Amino acid sequence: MSLDPIAIEHLLDNLVEKGWYEWPEAISASLCLALLNEVINADEKGQLKKAGIGRGDEQQLNTEVRRDQIRWLTGETEAQAQFLATMALLQQEINRALFMGLFEYEAHYALYQEGDFYKQHLDSFKGQANRMVSTVLYLNPDWQKENGGELVIYAKDGTSVEATIIPSIGKLAVFLSEEIPHEVLPTKLARASIAGWFRCNSSTAQIVNPAH
Numbered sequence: 001m002s003l004d005p006i007a008i009e010h011l012l013d014n015l016v017e018k019g020w021y022e023w024p025e026a027i028s029a030s031l032c033l034a035l036l037n038e039v040i041n042a043d044e045k046g047q048l049k050k051a052g053i054g055r056g057d058e059q060q061l062n063t064e065v066r067r068d069q070i071r072w073l074t075g076e077t078e079a080q081a082q083f084l085a086t087m088a089l090l091q092q093e094i095n096r097a098l099f100m101g102l103f104e105y106e107a108h109y110a111l112y113q114e115g116d117f118y119k120q121h122l123d124s125f126k127g128q129a130n131r132m133v134s135t136v137l138y139l140n141p142d143w144q145k146e147n148g149g150e151l152v153i154y155a156k157d158g159t160s161v162e163a164t165i166i167p168s169i170g171k172l173a174v175f176l177s178e179e180i181p182h183e184v185l186p187t188k189l190a191r192a193s194i195a196g197w198f199r200c201n202s203s204t205a206q207i208v209n210p211a212h
């Protein structure tokens with residue numbers, strides 16, 4: 001397994017300059033389809049759970065903010081293991097170039113059913129030194145613009161739109177968790193993805209940082 005060095009260079013430049021990067025065809029369609037299959041199976045077996053907002057003990061359900069259903073990846077299947085191994089390579093590259101001290105990666109499947117959305121938010125708050133870099137991999141083949149469900153990237157002050165990203169299969173959106181406000185527009189078709197976060201090790205003897 002390897003990552004395209006030119007794409008990595010673009011990714012690193014863009015993370016430094018703008019705080020986000022849209023990487024088309026980052027992950028092969030065949031791996032994405034295997035992962036998509038897992039989401040569909042998990043949904044059929046009732047294994048997806050309504051996602052909350054906030055972390056650890058402070059998790060709350062708020063369907064006005066967020067309507068997706070999720071399941072955390074464990075790495076137990078070949079497809080998950082392959083995806084997580086690729087993210088481990090990405091972690092090394094980011095650490096090598098940007099000295100971010102990324103320490104671990106957590107990721108969940110997300111399924112947005114027709115009408116579901118996730119309003120503008122940050123994935124992490126400054127000072128908590130926790131989630132540092134967010135990734136979102138899209139899994140639906142043949143996604144059309146008319147299907148909605150775009151990821152909107154805002155300027156750091158949250159007011160103006162910087163980019164509207166179509167969730168095409170194999171695309172990886174990457175952005176700084178504490179700095180880039182973003183939103184998932186309502187989708188018109190079921191939309192499957194894997195959202196993940198590189199974290200730094202902020203646990204101390206007093207405060208153990210919950211993994212998710």
Ligand SMILES: O=C(O)CCC(=O)C(=O)O
Nearest residue numbers: 118123136151184193195
């Ligand atoms: O699915 C996406 O495009 C973004 C999801 C997201 O922002 C999140 O799960 O925090």
Ligand SMILES: [Fe+2]
Nearest residue numbers: 121122123182
């Ligand atoms: Fe997010």
